[in-house]
Amino acid sequence: MSLSEELGRYLEARGLQMVSLRRLAGGASQEAWLVRVGDAGGTRDLVLRRDMGGTLSSAARTRGEEYALLQAAYAAGVPVPRVLFEPLIVEGREAFFMEHLEGETIGRRLVRDEAHAEVRLLLPEQAMHALVRIHAVPLEGLPFLGAAQSAHDLIAALERDLDACNEGHPALELGLRWLRLNAPPLERTALVHGDYRIGNFVVGPEGLRGVLDWELAHAGDPDEDIGWFCVRAWRFGRDDLPAGGITTREHLLDAYRRAGGHVVTPERLRYWELFGNVKWGVGALAQAARHLRGEELSIELATLGRLAAEMESETLRLLCEAGGV
DSSP states (O other), X not given: OOHHHHHHHXXXXXXXXXXXXXXXXXXXXXXXXXXXXEETTEEEXXXXXXXXXXXSSTTOOOHHHHHHHHHHHHHTTOOOOOEEEEEEEETTEEEEEEEOOOSBOOHHXXXXXXXXXXXXXXXXXXXXXHHHHHHTSOGGGOGGGOSOBOHHHHHHHHHHHHHHHTOOOXXXXXXXXXXXXXXXXXXXXXXXXXXXXXXXXXXXXXXEEEEOOOTTOEEEOTHHHHHHHTOXXXXXXXXXXXXXXXXXXXXXXXXXXHTTOOOOOHXXXXXXXXXXXXXXXXXXXXXXXXXXXXXXXXXXHHHHTTXXXXXXXXXXXXXXXXXOO
């Protein structure tokens, strides 16, 4: 049975007729399909999020877990798409439906295009307000997250993922060593999105409409999300604005505090920013390995491996700023 036929039957059992099906661009870790459905009230668009071959990392969530995370975030007032129905298996791959949010998601356009100049002024405050709400999501309703992960736990996972690539990358290994030696204590525990950045936001003229891609969520140090927001790759060339290509680190930390978050010191931000660059360097290699192992044949995944060199360079630069190992 084809994908279209399988989805058609699933939706028909829920009183909906599938009108069209189109794969959406982007999404190197998971597939996204735009599904137009109709009933007596007219037509509307849904999004099907489905597994690709392999996983983004050894710590990646299943689609069923991501569904539960979106449910919990929605209930806590986080701007996210509303999930629909229940998780399902399509052509042997786990998936779920969610509502479709209109807006721009391409990070490079949001950071660089003149058409988004005004909304860039709004995004730092809106993004930090949403992040404070994420960090306040009750963990009790998400038992699959398990115990909070300390910096040492996360470093160990990165080391396993790097070893699985079966390649030598001294700059990343040096970064991991520095991170182990300088790991901060776990002072507070919260739901960590794990991939909170420009490029995982749906943005309209009024600003932030939704936060996407929850597959790396875990219980841990909320400062990790703020450091990840500042990783060089998410600036899309705007290195003069190191916080996501839209603002300064100082403004970002102040916006987080004004939104109701705790005070994040520059030292902790520096640690988690370096961690984020190492994490994405390992992640880029892991994405390419999915292609090389034949788990998901994709030119996009293959080319992501080249980004690791940029993360290695940034890791070395940040290590020099921090005084080396």
